[in-house]
Amino acid sequence: MKQLLMLSLLGLAVLAGCKREGEPAAPATTTTTTAPATPATAADVPVAVELKDVSESTPDYIIGISYQVPAGQHPALAAELKKFADAARADLIEAAKSRSQPGGATSAPYDLSLSFTELMNTPSVVAVAADGSSYTGGAHGAPLIARFVWLPQQQRLLTARELVRDDKGWAAISGYVREQLHSALSQRVDADDLPAEERAEVVKNASRMIDDGTEPAPTDFALFEPMAAPDGKLGGLRFVFAPYQVGPYSDGTQTVEVPADVLLPFVAPEYRTLFSGG
Structure with a gap:
């Protein structure tokens, strides 16, 4: 199982290395990983x-x-x-x-x-x-x-592009999400108790997938869910990453919760009142 996991991650890392610049990592022809692009009225x-x-x-x-x-x-x-x-x-x-x-x-x-x-x-x-x-x-x-x-x-x-409109905001969100995903990766690999050299290779390839799939741009954060706060407003957002975007298919859909206090400095003014503390 350990060898199979490593081979899977190595293969997927090669695919991830071939992805386009500035676009989502998931296969565009087979996987829907973006929210609807055109708001309806x-x-x-x-x-x-x-x-x-x-x-x-x-x-x-x-x-x-x-x-x-x-x-x-x-x-x-x-x-x-x-x-x-x-x-x-x-x-x-x-x-x-x-x-x-x-x-x-x-x-x-x-x-x-x-x-x-x-x-x-x-x-x-x-x-x-x-x-x-x-x-x-x-x-x-x-x-x-x-x-x-x-x-x-x-x-x-409401789309990610409208919610946060500047590069500084996406850089901050990307950094927070990456930290959470890397931490979760380390915990999973530690649970497998791999030899040190094998562990380092697995972490290297999986980390590359995380970074490629969470570039600081709204296209990589198009899927999100509101998180309810006790006051009835939003306590934050849960960003959703489809299989292949930040890990192998076997890892399934992954999510990261970003609290309102991290998001609010970068949320467009007209949407801040939706969040608790905004």
Whole structure:
């Protein structure tokens, strides 16, 4: 197991070293690791959007989509959720078409599993998590992860780029997050009780993945969840990193909680009142 972990991290480190400059580390074609890019407004969407669970099964693909969120309260947000799910479904069906072509896949059917859950619902902030995976061959499915932070009073999504607008702020957030991830990495490696030379190599390669996946820019911190404070405001943000962004697939989705007192000096003025102490 120890040798397998080391080989896995070495292989992934090579892939991470080939990533583009200034863009997220995760594979753009298979993994959704950014929040919805275009904020919606009430004028852009229908008055009401029906969020119906989806269950489809054919010889080529299986699709299951679950909406564990109320749709009627925020129709513009519901439209964003449905748009994300529809795009994931369309991508899987398009990929499945190749199965029936000469030389196409002959293994198990392709599979899409996606669930939407409500994380917070207050007069100021509503948050929804989308988590799932899309399998189109290979050893395992590609993660499907998104976070939707909705501002009901403004009828639009809040993005990382709007929340923190200067390089100094992202440098501070990046530094804090990296420190937490490196600490967690050290604890995991210590638990494996590796020989000193092997441990150093594993830490070196895994640390490179952390640094590559947390560059001081909003693109690497696009996924975030609000953390509730006792006063009903936000006590901070939980940044979410999909598999491959800051570690190997076996580490799964990783998160780092950044408290409000770290964030507030860098939050855009119009959003500071959302946070406790702002």
